[in-house]
């Protein structure tokens with residue numbers, strides 16, 4: 001099975017990412033990632049952008065695409081023309097928002113111009129949801145699954161990706177996916193470092209599996225690792241353990257290829 005990773009981070013030569021990569025049994029480098037991808041049958045990855053909006057800072061190796069990330073380093077000086085220039089690129093497959101860290105509601109009217117650009121390019125808006133995120137503090141009311149539902153209803157022509165499936169608010173997350181067809185989710189960010197399924201209490205895994213099943217279709221869930229936060233091999237095994245094997249092809253490949261429109265990588 002050819003695997004697409006719908007959610008990773010890739011900023012080389014950055015102390016924080018270097019450190020968490022080592023903790024997860026990896027190296028934060030293109031060479032290492034390329035080698036791991038080859039070994040694990042991973043054919044493509046989508047980088048959730050961080051740190052800068054400069055076009056030259058978002059040149060990635062051919063096996064990676066990216067979502068232009070509007071994190072704390074750029075949030076107060078957003079240049080819509082520049083975002084448009086990113087979205088014009090084939091390698092830029094969406095926009096990534098971080099409301100829990102930056103304290104805003106993604107359904108706020110002030111975001112309408114940004115969403116219009118995303119709609120024009122038919123590229124999704126990926127949103128950090130849930131509490132997962134290393135050591136950083138997130139304010140739950142801005143990144144709980146329900147805010148995606150409100151945005152999806154208010155901006156029905158946009159497509160939203162609920163990153164981390166609202167971890168650990170899985171029931172709420174599944175409700176939003178059930179109600180809004182313009183919402184999908186990635187399953188990244190549940191493991192950190194070298195963890196496995198057995199690191200969690202049974203009730204956590206049961207709630208996660210039940211919530212995934214309750215959505216009613218398997219067409220809007222995507223495998224994602226949050227590399228370098230988690231070990232890639234562990235994450236593939238973990239995801240296989242929570243998804244029925246009949247649906248692996250969709251979750252590990254087809255859904256991401258369709259949702260992020262990666263025509264050449266499926």
Ligand SMILES: [Zn+2]
Pocket residue numbers: 007008009048189226
């Ligand atoms: Zn992430």
